[in-house]
Amino acid sequence: xxxxxxxSHSQSFGVPHEFIVIDQENWLDGYNxxxxxxxxxxxxxxxxTGDILSGSVSITGSLAFPxxxxxxxxxxxxxxxxxxxxxAPLSNLYAExxxxxxxxxxxxxxxxxxxxxWFTEGLLGKPLSLALLKSTPLFSNTGFDLCGERGEYxxxxxxxxxxxxxxxxxxxxxSSLFKGVWVLDWDARWLDPPLRRIEIDENRDRHVATA
Numbered sequence: 004x005x006x007x008x009x010x011s012h013s014q015s016f017g018v019p020h021e022f023i024v025i026d027q028e029n030w031l032d033g034y035n036x037x038x039x040x041x042x043x044x045x046x047x048x049x050x051x052t053g054d055i056l057s058g059s060v061s062i063t064g065s066l067a068f069p070x071x072x073x074x075x076x077x078x079x080x081x082x083x084x085x086x087x088x089x090x091a092p093l094s095n096l097y098a099e100x101x102x103x104x105x106x107x108x109x110x111x112x113x114x115x116x117x118x119x120x121w122f123t124e125g126l127l128g129k130p131l132s133l134a135l136l137k138s139t140p141l142f143s144n145t146g147f148d149l150c151g152e153r154g155e156y157x158x159x160x161x162x163x164x165x166x167x168x169x170x171x172x173x174x175x176x177x178s179s180l181f182k183g184v185w186v187l188d189w190d191a192r193w194l195d196p197p198l199r200r201i202e203i204d205e206n207r208d209r210h211v212a213t214a
Contacts, residue, residue: 004115004159005189011168012160022200036203038085049088055101055152098149102133109164113173116157117185121147128174128187131158157184 006022013020021041025033041047082089093101105112112131117123123139133149141147141155148155161169176187 004157005169007193008159008161008168015163015166015168024200024202033203035082035085038082038087040201040203042085042087047087049090051090051092053093054091055093055096055098055150099133101150102131102136106132109162110160111162112158112160114156115159115173115187118155119180119183119185121155122185126156127178127185128172128176131156154184 009020009022023037023040025037038047038050096104104110114126114129114131117127121141123141126135126139129135136142136149142149151157159169161167161173173187176189178185178187180186
């Protein structure tokens, strides 16, 4: 997800957004340490996630953690040892209902990545909607998760009600293949701003600002 857009989400809602570095080779331990840090720094005891959890949905083959074979449910279970309560309220809804909520709450989530296996002309850069997916052969394919929970596609929210987080129409951007995913070609200079990233080790939390 484009970090400058995520940073603008934080500014708009007036909440801190921590960018924490996770080791891809030991990501489960990295996530545990990250949540332990958040609990230590902010006193969090409850996390609400937008993931649509299912014991049958695997993390295997995701862009971030291609070597993982754990399910989302087992990942959440491993974090419960931190005495932090995790909730995934969308898990109780049908995919069609979730997609319709985007329109109901005026959320414009643009498709910014599409797995090579599921590449369909005309999807990248467009706002995700139930109608958009119904207009493609993907909707009737039983192997395709409508909400992209197996990495079929990725989205980024560029508008929420009256708030605008990215003013340029993403449909005008070109695309390229990156590690098996077709992604939009954002301006590289804009894509990697000098944001504070947090690296966590056993002894201290190190804050790193990169240009």
